[in-house]
Amino acid sequence: MATLFHNLQDLRHTASLATKVFIQRDYSEGTLCRFHTKFPAELDSRIERTLFEETIKTLNNYYAEAEKIGGRSYLEGCLACASAYIIFLCMETRYEKVLKKISTYIQEQNEKIYAPRGLLITDPIERGMRVIEISIFEDRSSSESSSSSSTTSSSSAR
Amino acid sequence: MKNCEYQQIDPRALGTPASTPSSTLPCGKTSSHRPKRKWEVFPGRNRFYCDGRIIVARQCGVLPLTLGLILFTSGLFFVFDCPFLVAHLTVCIPVIAGVLFLFVVITLLQTSFSDPGILPRALPDEAADIERQIDNSGSGTYRPPPRTKEILINGQVVKLKYCFTCKMFRPPRTSHCSLCDNCVERFDHHCPWVGNCVGKRNYRFFYTFIISLSFLTSFIFGCVITHLTLRSQSGRGFIQALQESPASVVELVVCFFSIWSILGLSGFHTYLVASNLTTNEDIKGSWSGKRPAEESGNPYTYNSIFTNCCVVLCGPMPPSLIDRRGYLPPDVIPQTVNSEADLHPFMAKNDTNMCTQSTKELLESVAHSSLVQSTCTPATTKTAPVTQESLLITVSSTLSASGRPPPTGCSGRQARRPTDKACPPRESKHKTSFRLPSPPYSLSHSPLILSDAPDVGFIPLT
Numbered sequence: 263m264a265t266l267f268h269n270l271q272d273l274r275h276t277a278s279l280a281t282k283v284f285i286q287r288d289y290s291e292g293t294l295c296r297f298h299t300k301f302p303a304e305l306d307s308r309i310e311r312t313l314f315e316e317t318i319k320t321l322n323n324y325y326a327e328a329e330k331i332g333g334r335s336y337l338e339g340c341l342a343c344a345s346a347y348i349i350f351l352c353m354e355t356r357y358e359k360v361l362k363k364i365s366t367y368i369q370e371q372n373e374k375i376y377a378p379r380g381l382l383i384t385d386p387i388e389r390g391m392r393v394i395e396i397s398i399f400e401d402r403s404s405s406e407s408s409s410s411s412s413t414t415s416s417s418s419a420r
Numbered sequence: 421m422k423n424c425e426y427q428q429i430d431p432r433a434l435g436t437p438a439s440t441p442s443s444t445l446p447c448g449k450t451s452s453h454r455p456k457r458k459w460e461v462f463p464g465r466n467r468f469y470c471d472g473r474i475i476v477a478r479q480c481g482v483l484p485l486t487l488g489l490i491l492f493t494s495g496l497f498f499v500f501d502c503p504f505l506v507a508h509l510t511v512c513i514p515v516i517a518g519v520l521f522l523f524v525v526i527t528l529l530q531t532s533f534s535d536p537g538i539l540p541r542a543l544p545d546e547a548a549d550i551e552r553q554i555d556n557s558g559s560g561t562y563r564p565p566p567r568t569k570e571i572l573i574n575g576q577v578v579k580l581k582y583c584f585t586c587k588m589f590r591p592p593r594t595s596h597c598s599l600c601d602n603c604v605e606r607f608d609h610h611c612p613w614v615g616n617c618v619g620k621r622n623y624r625f626f627y628t629f630i631i632s633l634s635f636l637t638s639f640i641f642g643c644v645i646t647h648l649t650l651r652s653q654s655g656r657g658f659i660q661a662l663q664e665s666p667a668s669v670v671e672l673v674v675c676f677f678s679i680w681s682i683l684g685l686s687g688f689h690t691y692l693v694a695s696n697l698t699t700n701e702d703i704k705g706s707w708s709g710k711r712p713a714e715e716s717g718n719p720y721t722y723n724s725i726f727t728n729c730c731v732v733l734c735g736p737m738p739p740s741l742i743d744r745r746g747y748l749p750p751d752v753i754p755q756t757v758n759s760e761a762d763l764h765p766f767m768a769k770n771d772t773n774m775c776t777q778s779t780k781e782l783l784e785s786v787a788h789s790s791l792v793q794s795t796c797t798p799a800t801t802k803t804a805p806v807t808q809e810s811l812l813i814t815v816s817s818t819l820s821a822s823g824r825p826p827p828t829g830c831s832g833r834q835a836r837r838p839t840d841k842a843c844p845p846r847e848s849k850h851k852t853s854f855r856l857p858s859p860p861y862s863l864s865h866s867p868l869i870l871s872d873a874p875d876v877g878f879i880p881l882t
Contacts, residue, residue, distance in 0.1 A: 284549045289571050289578075292720055293592055293606070329736055339624075339734025346526040347625055355737045390540040390741045392588060 278399050285318065285394040295325035297386070297394055304398065309379050317371055317383070321364065321394070328360035361387060459744035463541055464602040472744040474533045477600045481612030483532055490528070490633070493674045494521045497640050500667035501647045508650055513643060520636040527629035528614060535740040536619035537605035539586065539594060547587035554582075574719040593720070595700055605738075608692075609699040618699075621740065624733050627689055634679075634686045641675040644668045696721045696728040 283304045288296040299318045301311045338356060342349050368385050376383055376396075384395040459472035467476050476483075494517070502514040542550070554567075567582035569589050580589045583596050586603045590596070595607035597617050606620035618626045648668055651661035662669055692702060697718060701707060707718040722728050 282545050282549070284546055287591065289573050289592055292573055329738075331731055331735055335736045336730055336734045338736070339730075342737070343624070343628060343733065346523050347530055347628070348526065350737060355739075357736045357739055361739060387739070387741070388743075389543070389546065392539070392542070392591070393546060395546070 280398045280400040283396045283398065285396065287392060294329050295386075295391055296322050302396075305381070305396065308381055308398065309376070313375055317375070318394070320367065321386075324360055324364045324367065328357045328364075455747045457744065458742070458746045458748055461748060462742065462744065464538065465600050466538075466602070468744060475535055475616075475744060476532060477610070477616050479599060479612075480532075480615035483613065483615035486613045487525075487528065489674065489678075490521075490524060490636075493640065493671055494636070496667045496671050497643070500665060501644055501671070504647055504651065504665075505643060509646075517636070517639060517643070520632055520639060523632040524629060524636050527625050527632060530625040531611075531618065531622050531629055532614045532616050534616075534622045534625065535742060535744070536617040537607075537621040537738065538600075538617075538619075538740075538742050539588075539591070539603040539605060540742050541586040541603075542588040550582075550588060576717070576719040578719065593698065593701070606698060607700050621738055627693065627733060630682060630686045630689060634682050637675045637679050637682055640671060641679060644671050644675070693729050693732045694725040696732060 281304065283302045285297050285302070288298045290296075297318055299315050299322075301314055305314060335356065365385055365387075368383050372383055380399040382397040382399070384397065386392070386394050389395055457472050459468040459475075462468070465478040467478055468474065469476070497517060498514060502517070505513045567584075569580045569582075570577055571580060571592075572578070573592060578592055580592065582588070583590050583603055585596060585601060588603075590603055591605065593606045594603050596603045597607065597610050599610050600617055602617070604617045604619035606623065608618040608623055608626075610617045611626070614626065614629070616622070648658065648661045648665065651664060652658040655661060655664070689699075691697075692699065695718065697707070701718075722731060
């Protein structure tokens, strides 16, 4: 697997994006939205396991809150049915409100935790709620040092 | 852990995370064209109106007929029967009929014009990642990878199938509608009467539509009978009453013939709602325990009729995943995984181009003749998945039908091809947009089924 990603990096040497990791959905409890909390091997050198798991667990909790069936969701559903579902055109549903909270949370996590480590989380809603896409960016300092060493070697050759 | 100094990446400078990673231009919009909305490049067979607000299937089916019948019959009722009934009985009759009529029309339009729960297709990165996982999970010797994945849901084994069109493993209860060419979550059926798929997001609209239509037709039928009875009592007999009010005869005929099918459909769907099943699952008998030795119950049921009904009809309304009115990032390639060029950067193998071309030649030759050409190489199925769809269809149908390991090499695939009638037309679909009523990989499962009831037409697929 590491060899394959190294090849991908060679192919994309002009871009700063190295690779992407996809966290798949966990269907063990049904069709509710949950993601696997298993720590992917590709992130081993990039981020602490606890931080990653904390992010995924919080996201799972948000989705559970959005899809929770209880008094409030039933009330919303019954009201919608009584109005021939016209209220869906007029007001924001609870699910949409929670999705906005999720979006804010992901942005905050990106700014505070993931971007300093060269990672970027994509909101699952932009991937059809199928995966959490984590983009891994290549080490800029190592690429800068390699480019500087190549310029010094070319200057010395002249 | 490797100790690296990373230059902090400003997420805002990179633009939205949805933008393609192949471009590192921060917010550099070089395109001078109007930014496109996502619905304009939507890959499925749907039509959009009102700048993406309204979505319908490309074939609207008999939606105009459904709407026309409802409007016509209700119109006749309000114009010809209501005045008599208001005069002789009560003003509540047109009020109730009016409310029911509004419910029917609004829910019909919502069922037809809303997103049923379409899953957006996998982008090239994701598709390549899935391909890598499938390749890695296979053994060292060459064997076409299985395109199913087994998972446990509430302790029960459920098989997830790989969708060749959408390039992903379908989530549970998701099915690919070949009429709309989309994967739809909690796929119930494609209803030609509403001209759209019925799935997770519009099932409650559909159910409300058929229930209110049942009430409306029964109500109109009852009121018309009452009208004619009252008229015949006060007048000169039933035949005379019919002659005085010919519109009532038309309404009687329409209501009489539609009541049976609509009431039947309502009853059927009430049973489905109460047991948290979909039409697709019920028709295929997914949880009815085909093999008595196996314990297979519905893993999604809450084991309570009331809870099932509440969850299905009054549960939280999931959002639309296709974001049809969102704008495309200016540098993203609109086609997701239909072009082979998108997949080449992700394939680090040296023989990618060769294998792709040879597979392409194979497909073209098969598409143009019924004879099998022997141009495939063993390495084809390991590479570009979009062009090996037809080859893998036969392999996967062999796998699911017989459970034996598929024959290796070309000869096995060639031997199978003449018997798999749908494959050549399916391949030519990529060339000539030929459409099949059902995808060929459903041949090993239940065939296309149309209901016996004349007025009820639903097409459960895959």
